[in-house]
Amino acid sequence: MEPQSNSPKKILFIDEQPICRLGLESLIERYPQFNLLGFATKLDDVEPSSISPDVIAIDIVAAMPNGIRSLTDLKRKFSHASILVVTSLDESLFAERCLRAGAQGFSMKTAPIEELIQALDDVSRGRLYLSSKMRALILNRMSGHEAERSRSRFERLSDRELLIVQHISQSMENREIAKQMKISIKTIESHRSRIKSKLQLSSPSELVKFAIRLQNKAF
The missing domain is CATH 3.40.50.2300 (Response regulator)
Structure with missing residues (x-):
């Protein structure tokens, strides 16, 4: 009420x-x-x-x-x-x-x-x-009209990892991301490694490509 x-x-x-x-x-x-x-x-x-x-x-x-x-x-x-x-x-x-x-x-x-x-x-x-x-x-997703593949990929990521991916899509370097998120550069590097593992990406360049595609919904 x-x-x-x-x-x-x-x-x-x-x-x-x-x-x-x-x-x-x-x-x-x-x-x-x-x-x-x-x-x-x-x-x-x-x-x-x-x-x-x-x-x-x-x-x-x-x-x-x-x-x-x-x-x-x-x-x-x-x-x-x-x-x-x-x-x-x-x-x-x-x-x-x-x-x-x-x-x-x-x-x-x-x-x-x-x-x-x-x-x-x-x-x-x-x-x-x-x-x-x-x-x-959300309605499209509930009715099955949205491609499930792209959604399932980014849902593997934690909230922090998804935020890092968004920053990567904006061409931010590790130092910039660490400052923005108030965590250490080493922590960012560890997260990037886990993100690549979760998404089965083999190189930093593939991670950048994934980040840009996710930001542009180009899956």
């Missing part, structure tokens, strides 16, 4: 990028149905004893090094809050994983402003939110 209260929904954003935070702040101020509690740059900055949001909108980048797994802990920590992932990560690869980890919605930063507002409104009312494109993709 949807809440009956007409009071503004309290929104907390967790995002590392100052420009995004500034843009979101000016945006939310235009919508009286929301009350912006503030911003945090990382999960450790937020404690339930100090703040009580209705919605936590988070970029997975701010949840590194644990990434998607952090959503489960965040949901446990803020049991009365809905979680909306707002990120640049590809929704077709990461949205379902985020929902399984405890999020109520997923919105890409490249989406129109109206979609972000709709996402905030939906999750604040206890509804799930996915873009129309993502809903259609």
Whole structure:
């Protein structure tokens, strides 16, 4: 059942990028149905004893090094809050994983402003939110219209490994990926080795080709 209260929904954003935070702040101020509690740059900055949001909108980048797994802990920590992932990560690869980890919605930063507002409104009312494109993709998958081979290949990968593959598809070197994910270069190298093994790829160049094809859905 949807809440009956007409009071503004309290929104907390967790995002590392100052420009995004500034843009979101000016945006939310235009919508009286929301009350912006503030911003945090990382999960450790937020404690339930100090703040009580209705919605936590988070970029997975701010949840590194644990990434998607952090959503489960965040949901446990803020049991009365809905979680909306707002990120640049590809929704077709990461949205379902985020929902399984405890999020109520997923919105890409490249989406129109109206979609972000709709996402905030939906999750604040206890509804799930996915873009129309993502809903259609799931329906196609359920009806068997999507090729299962490509999906089964990337589902062999852990959340962290899939994120590394996305970074590889963007031509990022190990050092850049390690900095982005807040883990060591050695850890990235170990993950790349396991990814190649899981996908039965024989060389780094084959891994790069797979990453690009996955990003472009070219299977």
